Amino acid sequence: MELKLNNQEIKKVESLNSVLSKLKQVVSAKKLKTSKQREDILSLIYNSKVHLNSEEIAAIMKKNNKDSSISSVYRILQFLETYGFVTSIDVDKNGKRYEIAAKEHHYHIICLGCGKITEFIDDEIKDKQLQIAHSLQCQLVSDNLRLFVVCNKCQKEQKIY
Amino acid sequence: MELKLNNQEIKKVESLNSVLSKLKQVVSAKKLKTSKQREDILSLIYNSKVHLNSEEIAAIMKKNNKDSSISSVYRILQFLETYGFVTSIDVDKNGKRYEIAAKEHHYHIICLGCGKITEFIDDEIKDKQLQIAHSLQCQLVSDNLRLFVVCNKCQKEQKIY
DNA sequence: GTATCTGCAAATGCTTTGCACACCC
DNA sequence: GGGTGTGCAAAGCATTTGCAGATAC
DSSP, rough: OOOOOEOOOOOOOSSSHHHHHHHHHHHHHHHOOOHHHHHHHHHHHHOOOOOOEHHHHHHHHTTTTOOOHHHHHHHHHHHHHTHHHSEEEOOSSSSSEEEEEEEEEEEEETTTTOOOEEEEEEEHHHHHHHHHHHTTTTTEEEEEEEEEEHHHHHHTTOOOO | OOOOOEOOOOOOOOOHHHHHHHHHHHHHHHTTOOOHHHHHHHHHHHHOOOOEEHHHHHHHHHHOOOOOOOOHOOOHHHHHHHHSSSSOOOOOSSEEEESSSOOSOHHHEETTOOEEEEEEHHHHHHHHHHHHHHHHEEEEEEEEEEEEEOOOOHHHHHOOO
């Protein structure tokens, strides 16, 4: 089977420099102004091995002496998502979590015990979805597949279930 | 392909009476007390052809002269979800939407234009998910596949995109 | 009678927004 | 200098919770 798994993260399809350069293009095209925070948050999400939420992003910014108010973090995340630089996923009650959009198209496995998010790629599922959308005369905009599991470690620790 | 589609709703695998009888069993086993509202809300969700949110459920209860405060609706929905009578899906900003659990296992297609939710069944995707969970030594608890689309009608009306 | 269920209002948690000031071009 | 970005505090919105009274058993 052509399943690709990766416990760390799915391959990125673009370099950080390329992503940052695209950000500059959008900012310039929209006649907006450069903001160090915007670039920093985008870089942070690009480099993060985990899916951060807004609070965590604000906390890391603070730790890196790049302090940013939580409202700015929200505004910047909204901007970055609107213009396709990041995507968000809902996995728990602690708000949306973000990841860089410049990643291979993938799905998420979420452990209900420890919250760990694993990513995987499956082309068959992707193809199937396109077929389904097409058969309904729908234009597929985005898809979201989440598997909620109890991981091996949490099963052994009898964390839940 | 073995895709099953249904523009109205996916077949239910259990009668309302059977579901209500199971509710009575749980209530009795947990030494709780019968509540007409709990039964009414469960019946309402069973019979609804659309995915209702809490506000809508409260409004329909009111219209049927079975008035229920919004907090009771939330408490009852939480109860029904905890004990596996209903399941919830997140489709928009208007809160979780509920459906009866006694339905064939299925996925959702959500139109970003009109909000219409279509359900579909696909055994290949289901099998694939089980394989994936198994290959990661994970116990699959639940899965959630949402396709966000622009439906044919909304494309013609150029509602979005 | 006693524990659960309900309605109300207040609280919660994530997110958005209004406003004044700071900063980029 | 004019408009965009930011920080702060307040507001929004779905949901939860504390409490007192109502109801089921």
